[in-house]
Amino acid sequence: MMKFLNIQTNRRCLTAALLLLFPLLCSAELKPDPMHQVLTLPDKPHPHWVWVADISAASYFPGKAYLMDADKADMLGMITMGYGLSPIALPADGSAVYTLERHYERTSRGKVTDVVGIYNGVTLQLEKEIIIPAKKISAVPYLSNVGLSDDDRFLLIYNFTPAQSISVVDMHKREFVKEISTPGCGLVLPSGNRRFLMLCSDSSILDVTFSDDLEQVTQKRGKKLFQSNDDFLTEKPVRYGDEWLFVSKSSFIYPVNVSSDKISVGDRWSLTTEKERTDNWRIGGQQHLAIHHQNGQLFALFHQGGPESHKDPGDQVWVYDVASKKKTKEIKLKNIASAIQVSQDDNPLLFSLFLVYPTLDIHDASSGEFVRSINEVGSTPMLLQTPVLK
Amino acid sequence: MMKFLNIQTNRRCLTAALLLLFPLLCSAELKPDPMHQVLTLPDKPHPHWVWVADISAASYFPGKAYLMDADKADMLGMITMGYGLSPIALPADGSAVYTLERHYERTSRGKVTDVVGIYNGVTLQLEKEIIIPAKKISAVPYLSNVGLSDDDRFLLIYNFTPAQSISVVDMHKREFVKEISTPGCGLVLPSGNRRFLMLCSDSSILDVTFSDDLEQVTQKRGKKLFQSNDDFLTEKPVRYGDEWLFVSKSSFIYPVNVSSDKISVGDRWSLTTEKERTDNWRIGGQQHLAIHHQNGQLFALFHQGGPESHKDPGDQVWVYDVASKKKTKEIKLKNIASAIQVSQDDNPLLFSLFLVYPTLDIHDASSGEFVRSINEVGSTPMLLQTPVLK
């Protein structure tokens, strides 16, 4: 009934065997195409690439990471990551994309397996899976739920079962190393080659250092950063050099310096003037801070809303010079946004999206001008991640 | 750090232990609610229930089956079914819902496992999984891809790998029995207690009978039903008593009678007049026929379109008296539809939906009047199935 035909790739004419079945003309104007091609990416990430991670909220899976080229308004590829969504991790050499994936034995039920996926940075093909304790936090995804040590060797994963801990995976040896128990503290904020910070529920910072083999782990609990839950720090800080910049619900920046053995908390400063606070301008959204490292600029997503609107989307991005703590620009977004990110080159782009629409908006981060939108980026995208360029 | 408190259900006040932590007042106007309740369905399905199966086309999984109450405009429950989508099967006693599920070891990749799920008809909890050969067709779901024998004992599953076969599962013994090879023929149309039909690619019908233990299987290949691919029969026939009513691309009905040992093909008759054909009225959509068994009515989904528009949605449902082969009514739908179904009671409802919108529309099947819509039924629903009421 069925006949299988082997067709040679890059052939100009179909084989004689095929000609017996199809009335084909070899003098066709268009030649037969090569078969079974799979594209690869360029060797190095481009600064105007951006990963858009989609939580597929109609089911809350699969998590999908779309790689988009902002200049060409084009998609470059994607990775499918299992149940829910965690951020990806991008080593600076561009050689790989690390994913954090949850899989059920029966799609949405049965035995849980959490894995770190190592995808080739050029082919996006899965190279290896590292099975880790099935404890990763299942939540609205924040960048602070997973991170790479500064030298890209250790992947640090925040667990919540609700017992809190950090899973450490050695990406050089490609193996899980150890789980560090961190009761009362959450998130994971890499702060050196063998160091990370966590935020604790009493508003103190946990400062954790570890040795290569994880045999030695030191935990230091700091003082409370704030006194009241009324103005807590959000889970969405950004790293700027040796500092973590936290932002509070009412838009104060708390800088935490990790350059020395003992962390130091700088004076808080406000992103808003008194007039702006009176007018109810405040930070909001799921990913509301971004840093341009070279220019020393902080981008923050603002909207007008009540004190409980800290997760509401914003319609403006305000730009600050971190050194002078001054606002330098207000960018009115084309569309409201729940997440922002900025590219790390000399002509930086501001990326933004609103989780309920699969549209990626691109503005010129310097001029604030709208550049373009890219449609159909998943169904409910939540996170924006740009390649690390060192 | 964390304290676990046991809370009694149906308690009027919280326990003393809890009072130490929460400043609670026992004289509250609203009593504490019972905890950890899970609802059940009534013992018997209601004729105005309808199962809406969603393929989640933004990822093509998970397949979800929503049980909706058309009278109350309410959802009753759902079942999640893994990758892609197959129809469910509903035994007439309402005791169970049978699903056909595909699961990957890693959500969207890795080892494939196909299972038949047996869900309790009242609790919708999974009672048992039967692992079957991982060969079920992965395709746009049609009701004719799976079926129950007339006595509800054997579940028949159409496989396509692309080798074609039928998997037979004994639902009394709850075990897979046998795979029947059926080269060149597809679909599975139950036609008795131990019999099913298939449609073959040369337009003939394959008539298969089998013994309880599947030791004896007889296959009879019939004559070609039509001569040209130009007017093929669609994969969406309906069963009416001892007849399968097939419809062709150009809207001719081919009745196939299975009441005797040898199938008989009745004269074809047209759903459209010559004038209607000239006006390009034709059948379309993914589920375009429905039967009201007691009233002997055939419902068919119509639109105006070219000869290649056989999968396009329709905006009218035409109603026929099967006995007289006459059109008795034209129902103008509130919204265009890709699937229709009809309830099996004395006050029948016509259900319809369009796969790109998660909205279930309900019309009075007798008067044709629009009754109501139910919104938010999945994301891309494709199939409508009503309880079998015997």
Add this chain to the structure above:
Amino acid sequence: MNKKNILDKWIEGYSRRIANVTSRRSFITRLGTVMVGMAGIPLLPVARAAGGDKPMDADPGDPKSCDYWRYCAIDGYLCSCCGGSVTACPPGTQTSSITWIGTCRNPADNKDYIISYNDCCGSAACARCFCHSNQGDTPTYMPFRSNDINWCLGEAYNCSTAVILGVATS
């Protein structure tokens, strides 16, 4: 063509709050990091009608609407729209063993109630009646008032209920 879908619902919910720039009164009762844990309690299957009952005078509003008072700190799909009720999970799901809580004011008696938002688990999301309110919501590192966490934890999330634990005195 009826285009009202889940996305529109989300937008509606957000837009309402974006439009409302005046701050609503905060009903937060500070509870610290107490976890209401109920692991090991068996499921209590109840027939649908019983589970859907709710005294209307003392408990005003529509449990299928995001405006219902108990939902002041919820984030998810309302079980009332998913085959469950405001206090019960839909058929085919399991209740989460632990929960997050909020404090919501009942407009009928003007009292603040402690609400336990018990998630229903073991199935893909219901995707009906999305509701996202953040009264008293805390960040995920202060977990037990955080609605960003999937409280099904190791299981898949279907929908959220809003169960009264008791009244909070101010």
Add this chain to the structure above:
Amino acid sequence: MNKKNILDKWIEGYSRRIANVTSRRSFITRLGTVMVGMAGIPLLPVARAAGGDKPMDADPGDPKSCDYWRYCAIDGYLCSCCGGSVTACPPGTQTSSITWIGTCRNPADNKDYIISYNDCCGSAACARCFCHSNQGDTPTYMPFRSNDINWCLGEAYNCSTAVILGVATS
């Protein structure tokens, strides 16, 4: 607010065809049930620029548009919009070992070409540029011209390409 999403795209595609009640000329070339099978051929990874090339004069149209002539019998997401090209799969996917075929007329030379719609597999759907055309499409029981089948078969479906096999004489 930009609300153009996948659903709108689907609607657009359908609406265009619903509006067009005059029948388009059918380009069907009858092939019977021949399957073009290529199991066992290794993947050929190619750099992105090379895979995207396409002679424009002889092959007119935009491979990112559902109107492109090669898509006359396609059903799925266009790999051209998904990181692949009209003939190549996106990074991270695998090509299907077997395919379905269609016959489409190239407006440049007015010849009918046999098109192999090779699916790209192993990942969830790309969900960009949905395109559903049915010229010469057959039911699933006549499988090898049926675009309703997921030709990734045992694997998950990501997107579809449209590869020229050759010209069909009439």
